[in-house]
Amino acid sequence: MHSIESIASTAAAAAPLFASTxxxxxxxxxxxVADALLAAADELVALAxxxxxxxxxRLRGELKRTAVQLRLFADVTADGAYxxxxxxxxxADFVLGPRPDVxxxxxxxxxxxxxxxxxxxxxxxxxGGDTAAALAAGCPVIVKAHPGHPRLSDATHRVVVExxxxxxxxxxxxxxxxxxxxxxxxxxxxxxxxxxFTGSVRAGRFLADIAASRPRPIPFFGELGSxxxxxxxxxxxxxxTDAASLAAGFATSVSNSAGxxxxxxxxxxxxxxxxxxxxxxxxxxxxxxxEHRLLSPQIAAGFATRRDATIGAAGVSTVVPGSLxxxxxxxxxxxxxxxxxxxxxxxAGGDALLDESFGPLxxxxxxxxxxxxxxxxxxxxxxxxxxxxxASASDDSAPLTNLVTVLSETSGRVxxxxxxxxxxxxxxxxxxxxxxATTCDNGTSVGTAAITRFLRGVAWQDAPQHVxxxxxxxxxxxxxxxxxxSAGESAQWGTAV
Amino acid sequence: MHSIESIASTAAAAAPLFASTxxxxxxxxxxxVADALLAAADELVALAxxxxxxxxxRLRGELKRTAVQLRLFADVTADGAYxxxxxxxxxADFVLGPRPDVxxxxxxxxxxxxxxxxxxxxxxxxxGGDTAAALAAGCPVIVKAHPGHPRLSDATHRVVVExxxxxxxxxxxxxxxxxxxxxxxxxxxxxxxxxxFTGSVRAGRFLADIAASRPRPIPFFGELGSxxxxxxxxxxxxxxTDAASLAAGFATSVSNSAGxxxxxxxxxxxxxxxxxxxxxxxxxxxxxxxEHRLLSPQIAAGFATRRDATIGAAGVSTVVPGSLxxxxxxxxxxxxxxxxxxxxxxxAGGDALLDESFGPLxxxxxxxxxxxxxxxxxxxxxxxxxxxxxASASDDSAPLTNLVTVLSETSGRVxxxxxxxxxxxxxxxxxxxxxxATTCDNGTSVGTAAITRFLRGVAWQDAPQHVxxxxxxxxxxxxxxxxxxSAGESAQWGTAV
Numbered sequence: 001m002h003s004i005e006s007i008a009s010t011a012a013a014a015a016p017l018f019a020s021t022x023x024x025x026x027x028x029x030x031x032x033v034a035d036a037l038l039a040a041a042d043e044l045v046a047l048a049x050x051x052x053x054x055x056x057x058r059l060r061g062e063l064k065r066t067a068v069q070l071r072l073f074a075d076v077t078a079d080g081a082y083x084x085x086x087x088x089x090x091x092a093d094f095v096l097g098p099r100p101d102v103x104x105x106x107x108x109x110x111x112x113x114x115x116x117x118x119x120x121x122x123x124x125x126x127x128g129g130d131t132a133a134a135l136a137a138g139c140p141v142i143v144k145a146h147p148g149h150p151r152l153s154d155a156t157h158r159v160v161v162e163x164x165x166x167x168x169x170x171x172x173x174x175x176x177x178x179x180x181x182x183x184x185x186x187x188x189x190x191x192x193x194x195x196x197f198t199g200s201v202r203a204g205r206f207l208a209d210i211a212a213s214r215p216r217p218i219p220f221f222g223e224l225g226s227x228x229x230x231x232x233x234x235x236x237x238x239x240x241t242d243a244a245s246l247a248a249g250f251a252t253s254v255s256n257s258a259g260x261x262x263x264x265x266x267x268x269x270x271x272x273x274x275x276x277x278x279x280x281x282x283x284x285x286x287x288x289x290x291e292h293r294l295l296s297p298q299i300a301a302g303f304a305t306r307r308d309a310t311i312g313a314a315g316v317s318t319v320v321p322g323s324l325x326x327x328x329x330x331x332x333x334x335x336x337x338x339x340x341x342x343x344x345x346x347x348a349g350g351d352a353l354l355d356e357s358f359g360p361l362x363x364x365x366x367x368x369x370x371x372x373x374x375x376x377x378x379x380x381x382x383x384x385x386x387x388x389x390x391a392s393a394s395d396d397s398a399p400l401t402n403l404v405t406v407l408s409e410t411s412g413r414v415x416x417x418x419x420x421x422x423x424x425x426x427x428x429x430x431x432x433x434x435x436x437a438t439t440c441d442n443g444t445s446v447g448t449a450a451i452t453r454f455l456r457g458v459a460w461q462d463a464p465q466h467v468x469x470x471x472x473x474x475x476x477x478x479x480x481x482x483x484x485x486s487a488g489e490s491a492q493w494g495t496a497v
Numbered sequence: 498m499h500s501i502e503s504i505a506s507t508a509a510a511a512a513p514l515f516a517s518t519x520x521x522x523x524x525x526x527x528x529x530v531a532d533a534l535l536a537a538a539d540e541l542v543a544l545a546x547x548x549x550x551x552x553x554x555r556l557r558g559e560l561k562r563t564a565v566q567l568r569l570f571a572d573v574t575a576d577g578a579y580x581x582x583x584x585x586x587x588x589a590d591f592v593l594g595p596r597p598d599v600x601x602x603x604x605x606x607x608x609x610x611x612x613x614x615x616x617x618x619x620x621x622x623x624x625g626g627d628t629a630a631a632l633a634a635g636c637p638v639i640v641k642a643h644p645g646h647p648r649l650s651d652a653t654h655r656v657v658v659e660x661x662x663x664x665x666x667x668x669x670x671x672x673x674x675x676x677x678x679x680x681x682x683x684x685x686x687x688x689x690x691x692x693x694f695t696g697s698v699r700a701g702r703f704l705a706d707i708a709a710s711r712p713r714p715i716p717f718f719g720e721l722g723s724x725x726x727x728x729x730x731x732x733x734x735x736x737x738t739d740a741a742s743l744a745a746g747f748a749t750s751v752s753n754s755a756g757x758x759x760x761x762x763x764x765x766x767x768x769x770x771x772x773x774x775x776x777x778x779x780x781x782x783x784x785x786x787x788e789h790r791l792l793s794p795q796i797a798a799g800f801a802t803r804r805d806a807t808i809g810a811a812g813v814s815t816v817v818p819g820s821l822x823x824x825x826x827x828x829x830x831x832x833x834x835x836x837x838x839x840x841x842x843x844x845a846g847g848d849a850l851l852d853e854s855f856g857p858l859x860x861x862x863x864x865x866x867x868x869x870x871x872x873x874x875x876x877x878x879x880x881x882x883x884x885x886x887x888a889s890a891s892d893d894s895a896p897l898t899n900l901v902t903v904l905s906e907t908s909g910r911v912x913x914x915x916x917x918x919x920x921x922x923x924x925x926x927x928x929x930x931x932x933x934a935t936t937c938d939n940g941t942s943v944g945t946a947a948i949t950r951f952l953r954g955v956a957w958q959d960a961p962q963h964v965x966x967x968x969x970x971x972x973x974x975x976x977x978x979x980x981x982x983s984a985g986e987s988a989q990w991g992t993a994v
């Protein structure tokens with residue numbers, strides 16, 4: 001284990017070297033990392049199973065997703081549009097007097113500290129999305145490993161470093177550190193220029209406050225808590241089988257990976273008239289869900305506390321009690337807990353009911369007045385990664401329209417049908433949202449826009465060609481998109497709107 | 498004067514209405530505001546002269562600049578590229594399993610609180626760049642007026658509100674508030690979703706810490722302090738007249754508007770061999786600079802303190818003492834103070850020498866080893882709005898290259914020749930930089946990229962066309978650029994890099 005000082009100084013020394021690597025070279029390196037991870041799948045998945053208790057098919061799928069993320073960012077880097085290269089030609093007739101040659105691009109921020117998550121030991125951990133985005137941007141990365149899977153973290157780190165080295169990336173581009181004190185020490189180090197995090201609201205707030213209170217504050221992109229409410233409108237119940245199919249999808253989304261997903265639906269709103277049907281169907285669907293191990297004793301303890309508080313809250317009925325069992329070796333195994341309540345009890349319940357339960361627990365809420373849903377959503381759920389609407393495709397009623405407006409203001413992603421778990425890794429994905437979903441409601445940790453978190457704007461004025469970054473040169477050696485404003489345009493500003 | 502509660506609730510009520518105005522309508526409204534400000538020029542400029550002491554030509558030019566900014570943002574809004582509309586078509590053969598229809602765009606954050614600056618009573622005040630960018634984004638704006646020009650602020654507010662009303666924008670889109678306590682109360686109000694600021698490091702840090710420590714933190718885009726060092730390399734001195742022309746430009750840039758500009762050059766580095774020539778020429782150029790009134794007694798007091806500390810620092814020589822004179826009516830009038838020192842004294846002087854002097858004071862620094870400039874810049878000037886290099890156009894020496902790399906890492910804009918004051922209002926401009934130049938080193942408060950500060954990403958999954966924001970619809974009613982990923986593309990990710 002290297003000292004914090006040596007890790008920070010190594011990252012700082014690597015920063016200008018890595019920043020100046022051509023995008024195509026970084027893209028090749030990212031693809032090489034993806035290939036190396038897949039080649040090491042047997043070793044890595046076995047370690048992940050041992051340390052997390054997640055099922056092998058899920059882990060193999062997650063590793064593949066991790067490789068796909070890296071390949072997607074390789075394309076982003078190679079394309080070069082992310083550099084946002086802009087060239088304003090000098091203009092002697094500029095409307096406010098002669099204008100110089102001004103060129104602007106996005107440059108890498110420098111060393112990024114990435115606090116890995118526990119629940120996606122590949123996709124949100126050592127070589128996960130934040131790492132892929134930061135490396136794609138040209139920033140050296142230091143991963144603070146999650147204590148839930150230390151051996152996997154070290155093995156992944158080894159695979160990544162070897163692939164980066166073989167691809168010719170500078171030494172020190174990718175490092176790992178273990179331990180909360182070590183993470184906090186680095187977060188306080190002036191050489192660290194941005195941080196990312198996936199985890200709890202409590203830990204995320206603790207770290208975000210450190211980042212904001214440094215002598216030189218840095219951006220902190222934390223993905224924290226979300227309860228992902230699902231609103232089934234009356235128009236969603238037109239066929240006799242609608243309640244059952246809704247219940248089946250809900251049960252699967254709550255149960256998979258033992259509900260240890262940031263997008264697990266924590267609330268399902270249904271009309272009171274449908275509540276009994278939905279609850280009965282959920283009970284049937286959940287009855288066949290086998291026991292699943294929780295990720296760690298810490299998560300198990302947190303889940304048990306939240307589950308007790310929720311079950312014991314006034315006005316809450318138990319649909320399926322679920323189970324918690326501690327094995328001889330101290331692992332905690334669970335089956336899903338499904339509860340039900342009504343809007344009045346939910347509002348009266350406060351945080352005991354509204355806070356995230358990280359694990360397989362969800363609450364079905366009966367409502368009587370669909371017109372109330374919009375104000376209810378605004379009041380109770382001010383910040384979520386996702387919100388989901390079930391309605392008929394032709395529903396254009398005021399309650400739906402008003403609800404959707406509120407959901408777009410309070411969520412990072414609004415779904416119509418489907419389930420929020422299983423985030424698709426696609427260019428347009430947004431995995432973010434207002435506080436407490438994230439610390440910084442303009443970032444996303446999935447999708448190609450994630451790269452911008454690790455970039456900063458710099459303008460160059462009247463610079464000779466040979467000192468300009470390649471993406472701003474007239475000969476455009478990297479062949480990236482350049483947005484060019486010609487002389488004379490300014491006289492037309494605002495005339496054609 | 499309305500209560501804080503009524504101002505916040507009015508802005509919150511206006512937010513969804515203003516957010517849903519078509520971009521072309523907002524663009525028309527911005528042009529109408531620009532035209533209305535110019536039509537009111539005589540009244541506004543007279544008030545500005547009275548309250549700030551700035552010269553009429555400067556103020557008329559600044560008002561024109563303010564109108565141009567609004568017109569530029571009208572074009573940005575009407576064009577719609579700022580919406581970053583992305584559409585990923587559903588894909589049954591997606592590499593990680595079937596992919597839904599995912600569409601992402603940037604949406605307005607909601608009410609923005611804009612703390613106006615004092616030194617640009619038009620361009621960085623009530624109807625200034627931050628207001629233009631936030632309105633263009635579709636966010637209601639509350640301006641916290643600067644106490645240095647309250648009557649001008651109210652008059653400007655009146656002109657803007659009338660123009661917005663006449664253009665059909667929702668009531669409550671634009672409001673004003675006076676008083677520090679009122680500004681702080683609004684900054685703490687949960688209905689405010691972002692804030693911008695132009696002012697001192699001390700006030701900016703105070704407000705940034707409030708924004709970061711709210712129960713729900715918000716982004717705070719503060720433009721704070723900058724000393725804008727200028728580095729004249731040996732290669733800049735090839736003709737006998739070089740020292741004199743450098744000195745003349747420097748004197749003008751330090752003196753204009755009594756140096757009360759965030760981009761005023763606070764340091765000019767010259768080779769020791771050229772120091773005497775440059776200092777003599779600066780003294781000559783500055784000798785003819787007339788007295789200029791400082792903006793306010795507060796700024797005058799701050800300037801006097803900084804000037805005394807700087808003059809009194811060890812190793813500092815006075816080139817031109819300058820003057821401060823308090824008139825009978827309490828206004829403070831100044832002429833420029835020019836000092837000189839060497840690198841060793843500068844390094845030993847610490848904050849007494851390195852902090853910004855907001856006013857007409859600058860220090861000429863003699864250096865002996867050009868190869869030291871890069872490390873010196875990195876150590877002494879970690880965050881600036883601008884850094885400027887003077888060198889021959891063909892200079893590609895290692896000292897120049899190393900210096901430029903450091904300047905791009907520590908500055909928002911790197912100039913080659915010219916002077917940092919007189920920021921050009923062009924699409925590619927970047928007016929930002931690492932702390933303490935700004936609180937948030939990815940924002941700019943000049944140039945078209947400024948709009949992104951007031952936007953947040955939202956994704957829509959499998960949404961019916963009639964609930965999608967217009968920019969994401971297949972029929973694209975606003976005719977904005979849409980980036981579309983077709984089915985089948987994912988199999989190619991990373992293969993062509």
